[in-house]
Amino acid sequence: MELEKLSTEEEDTEMMVNGHHMNDSNAEKMIFNDGYEAAESTMAESAEFLPHKSGSKQIQFTDFEGKTSIGMSVFNLSNAIMGSGILGLAYAMSNTGIVLFVFLLICIATLSAYSIHLLLKSAGFVGIRAYEQLGHKAFGQPGKIIAAVIISVHNIGAMSSYLYIIKYELPLVIQAFLQLHESNGMWYMNGNYLIIIVSIFIILPLALMRQLGYLGYTSGFSLTCMVFFLIALIYKRFQIPCPLPIYGNESHHNDHTFSSNGKNHTIEEECTAKLFTVNPQTAYTIPILAFAFVCHPEVLPIYTELRSPTKKRMQRVANISIAGMFTMYLITAVFGYLTFYGNVETELLHTFNRVNPLDTLLLCVRLAVLVAVTLTVPVVLFPIRRAIQQLLFPGKAFHWLRHIAIAFTLLICVNLLVILVPNIRDIFGIIGATTAPTLIFMLPGLFYVRIVPNDKEPLKSRPKIQAICFATLGFIFMIMSLSFIFLEWTRSDGRSHIGGH
Template identity: 75%
Template structure:
């Protein structure tokens, strides 16, 4: 009889993932989300489990370490890389390197908090961490923040397609002046790109399959970096406008191309502070936002363990740190104080028909286009967790959500003439929440006190980390409001 009881107890452990009578599941932490969490089989993992047991009992990951690193790196990589040289010009090389290193380390620590929280409770979705920490309101808040941030990211990528792709087509066709052809209309082009490129990739069932496109996207950005390094040694400073004057469109007048040349125009500044310096920290923080994609990638990782996924995150963050730093340094040392907030525009002022820069534009367009499906996956997961909790996978629902999101983003990009301020508000609130506030708060709430007391060093650090996020949020919103006020006064109230 004793042997039968022992055998029965072991079978319950292997099936349910909890010990019979385990008090940890009876503390009321599931509250009203118990049914949906149980349905998705995202329960507590046993404290003493075999090494062969998978991290997520309802899904078997099949994505390799390399493909996972490509996906996460592609999620980190954004259009903000084009503005890093401008950020360096407003901080100086030393201050920029220090800030970039700090943000990279903090981003890695943030992912560590997420993975540790997910490992304790065996949860594979950001929204379900919100459920465990604060019940249904926490789940709703997490899902809304993820959706809001990623919709903003998708829109920014499609805005690049809308404005850059017509110029690329125009250059390839040798048109000096833009004609009124339908294939030079950015609105039509983003619809075509969304239907024939983004939608088929977004309909894939698993995020891991996008590892190949993510790898190609990163290859395009590496080509962009190589071109930036190459151009550093072929563009003189100050910019010689007459060097390619025959190619310069009338849009670029001598006034816009030649500014007053100061003695220090082509002198690299190691440390500087001006009115734009305060924007650098939010810009760099936003450049490392990838946290909504971390848990989906973790879920699909082959042989998922916290250490293995942390290594994926470390490799991705390190690779992006090197790429960001190299792009900023060589871009800044090419144009110094003359660099613009969008670096490709600065190259175009030197020679609008430069073949290499034209290829770089194409590479950047390919990179941002292939990033859109990766960003779409967490939004769809958030909507499914919020609207259809506990439901089995459905191709109809899977396809319908993808199409609805693409239609909404296309409408936003087509009909909103200037959404800089909207994106500013979204970025100033969602990015600090995803990087700092939510991971820190989740860690404090989810890690049991018997494992780590409330006043332990780990929880105090997590709480301070969340507080730092609130500081970043307040600071970013303050800068935006001040910019609105000063811009409104100087320009008559318009952007």
């Protein structure tokens, strides 16, 4: 018994020693594994996506691993938000008054940020960062087709509006810089030739970039041009007298009344800012502001290329971009309105022509706006190409020939549209009135309701009720915008004032 007890004790001692050595030899390995698992858990939590039901594995994005910084992403999204509609905001303020305009601008900016929140949260549940794929996840193949078509139509309309600005403004800028009193009939004064040249030598090379993140530098320069536009606008506010002088007639109004737009006004009436006003054109303000914040087709592509992508980081990009554009929009509207008051036109730059079209500073401003518009076109083209790839080449790997062919074909189509159709203002109005509310309000709300599982958020939960109300609001905006356009068409002397993005 003693020998057995001694043998047992020796075996126990040996096992303890061996176990001790095993622990010593595996200590680093265990610590490493613990640290790796902790890091993996931390990364999973920071991704902010809900775990899959089958286990603790997080849903991860599998489409692309981005490398774009937050700063470059902010530049790209801000450039996507900032459209030609910024030139019509002073006109919108003149038809609402300062207080009502600021209130509406805050509401639209807040709703736009909430819309992006719905998109990002929907993408987080399914691990998809493509607008078209979200449509497929929510409503099957019809949803994918509808989302792709709406994005393509809206962005083609936006590209066309930018090229129209180049077509009509660039010849005037060249004419003014050459000190020509009228067009000399040369080819460089033909807007059709100019948009082809700009498309080939500036837009196409930028559109051939493989990743949208590379356009962060050009987007930053585009925003710099618009900052110069704002500085010049503030400066001119204190240089241009009121009432507005007519170019070529330097006489001042010595009377207390004068004629403006066929009506007699007192100087006090004409040169006093209105805090709150309502007129037949006031109803157009909401569509104009809604269109000015359309950037949703670009949100998910920018999210795709964001470095260390999480919903929190992308929402930060969206909030900074919207806040920046809110500030630029507000400054443009306030100083444009306080410069011209009731005489401000639907496009702000046209109003400056009534003062002195040959003013050097104003020529530089027009050129800066043209540069900003030109550099925005490639950013708008990226979502169209992605939508076409999702529809025609789903699951196909990247191929340079296909990448180049789609961009080249899109530019040809848009150039032909701008050259052959002399006036498509009403077409743009219809497109903008239908696609903008759909992209901002209706689709994000519907995606959220359909994609987020009911066991996570029941249909009667507050987030889903808010999303349903949000989509309903978009439908109301669309009906309202279309009604305004049709009513304007019935007026013999009316023109559509709804600006596109």
